[in-house]
Amino acid sequence: MKKRNLVFLIAMSMLALTSCDKFSSDVTTTTMVVPEESIVEETTLKSEVETTKEKSEKENNNELSFMDWKGKREKSGKDILKNETGRRKNYYELNVDFDDKSSTLDIDQKLIYVNDSEDDLNEMYFNIIPNAYSKGYAYNKKDKSSSDSDKDMTCVQSIKIGDKDCKLTRVKGTVYSLTLPETLKSNDTLEILMDYKVTIPKLQNRFGYYNGEYNVGNFIISPAIYENGEWACNPYVEVGDAFYTEIADYKVKINAPEEFKVAATGTLENGTYYAKDVRDFAFFTSKKCEVMSDSYDDIDINVYYPKKYKVNAKEALKCAKKSFEIYNELYGGYPYDDFDITMTAQSQGVGGMEYPGLIMISISEDDLKFAKTDREYFNEQVHDVVCHEIAHQWFYGIVGDDEINEPWLDESYANFSEKLYNYKSGKKDYDMGNIIDAYMTLFKDVEPPKDKSEFMSNLYEFNKDKDLLYMAIYIKGGKFHYEMYKQLGEEEYLKCLKEYVKTFAFDEVTTEKFLNFWKDKGDFKKMFKEYLYGNEIVDAM
Ligand SMILES: [Zn+2]
Structure with a gap:
């Protein structure tokens, strides 16, 4: 993330430092094992233990990837960074129904989780970041909820492991636990089916909507990282980018009304987004934006912007091409085929935000006025924020x-x-x-x-x-x-x-x-x- 107007931010920070609006929480400062007594609700699992994995999954157990898909740059032998970790990765398959009338997402999710640790697991931990926008979230300085509803932003309708109904239980902030119906052995995989509804808050932020533009970041229910015998259970917090995720493969179908344009992580093929070797999947949608496209070394670059920001979108596109030229050379070839930039007022809460294959850049009417007074300086600002977020494709993403x-x-x-x-x-x-x-x-x-x-x-x-x-x-x-x-x-x-x-x-x-x-x-x-x-x-x- 980058705050574009640094001087403004520093001034704001000074204010924050002198105010009495102190953050108080009992969040531990390192990776922690969640103590049992902090679990506030009981899970409702049936007592019978049945086999949870299908035969076909067992046959796949030694596969590194569950998604048999390759991008055009990989297929054509471009000099790109390749995943040579030898680590098995999780696989997500999502069907997302977006409804602009209610600003909600209806999601069917299949997660194939790989236990690549040496331990057998009896429980798992998950992050539900949208619930940081539920009413009265304790870890934000300001209450950023969008409504008075007591309902969480993410409401889970069902979770199934095999034929067992399971339940996510809030442990701390945005962290939830799930008791497994049977032990997940080291190196085994587990298919978890979830059905949930996400309400997008009315907020100018990386997760929120404003004036018909929707930024949909960090909306997926995803497992915490299990490392060194512990779950990294760290609730979402307002400052910075409170995310810690592993490389996974995603196959996502987004169903939006026809007039909506969508910018998303991954490559769109036959109505489905394929995103291989990425840490997250995010998207943006709006029915009022234009798209400007170009490419660099077969990387398709698109900028999504409202008409009035055309000049700035052009500058962002120019910067993106140059960034890929420079960073591919300095850091190794960008491993994906697509890159999207959104340039809207919707991202004002963040300045600039990075997701794999997608960055959200803030722009406003005030920026336009400022640009008129000093176009050259304003363009420099656009370049600085765009090249910063693109660098995150390597540092955070890869x-x-x-x-x-x-x-x-x-x-x-x-x-x-x-x-x-x-x-x-x-x-x-x-x-x-x-x-x-x-x-x-x-x-x-x-x-x-x-x-x-x-x-x-x-x-x-x-x-x-x-x-x-x-x-x-x-x-x-x-x-x-x-x-x-x-x-x-x-x-x-x-x-x-x-x-x-x-x-x-x-x-x-x-x-x-x-x-x-x-x-x-x-x-x-x-x-x-x-x-x-x-x-x-x-x-x-
Ligand atoms: Zn940053």
Whole structure:
């Protein structure tokens, strides 16, 4: 995510820091095992235990993927990043009925869940992010619900595992548990059928609608990540991008009224979206927008925009083409066939937001007025936000990270990518060092944290009273990578960075893995101690 108007944001942050609107919650700050006593409702499972897996599934058990689909760029042998992790991945099949009269989605979902851990599982945990917009959600600073209804935004109608009816039970915030009818053995798969209804709130945000434009992000009920013997159960929080998901395959059918245009993750073939090796699936829909298209190296790029923003949409399209040219070279080939940009007032709550194959960019009437006074500066702003969100296709999308507990890992690279984009696109008189120094003046009166660097903070800590420090993981994060770049020299640094992306592609990186990768590439000890203090490995260096 990127807040486009940084100065405005900093001013807002100052306000937030001095207000008494403090966030209070008992959210733990690391990956946690949810204690049993926090489960507030009893599940209603039948006691008989029956076999839950079908024979055909068992035959498929050793397949890496449940979706036999290839994109045109993969088929034609383009030089793209490939999933070589050897990890088996979850598979989603969704039928989504969108109704604009009631602003709802009716969803039939089949999830084939792979237990790729060494443990046998008796329960699972899921995230239902839309319920962060239900009335009185405890983890948001402001109540962002759209109605007075006490009903949750996501209402589950049925869940079936085999012929057993199951139930999701709220554990904490947007985290839900599900007791399995029988043990899911290590390396086994499980088919879970869900039927649920999602109400889209009236909000200008990445999940919400306004003036006939619908942003539909993070709407899918998806399993939490099980790693190191624990479920990563972290409720949604307002600041940043509180998401942590694994690579999966999606086959999605979106049924919208004919006059609605849809922009979505994945490739549309015969009315169905195929999205292979992605961390999430999101879409946008509106009946009032225009579409502008172009392509780069067989990547089909589309911008969706209301007519009045045509000039800006053109600029976004230009930037997208250039971004793919630069990043494909720097980080390795974009692995998908399609890329959509939405440029609407609907995204104002976020500035810019990244999803696999889809970014949502905010624009408003005020922006248009401003653009008239200084077109060149405004275009630079458009380029900065678009190239930032496109960089997230590699940093968050391809190289994943726990965006809740270690958000610096992707935001710092997205920020540094903006600098590389401007430099590599040959922007006149552009000096990365000078630009970074100029932004750093925003923090000149901010006392750095004592016990641990802001890079070591999670979103719950940032949400309490550290909005400005959250911005530091972007700006100072960009500076950190720039200093590593300067020390190694451009050629060597970029060679290593490309290797970094390839090493962690379609996997999840951690601060520990980051350190292990970079520590022997140069003499970075002093830099690590300056930027990443409070990390056990760094403190022991
Ligand atoms: Zn970002």
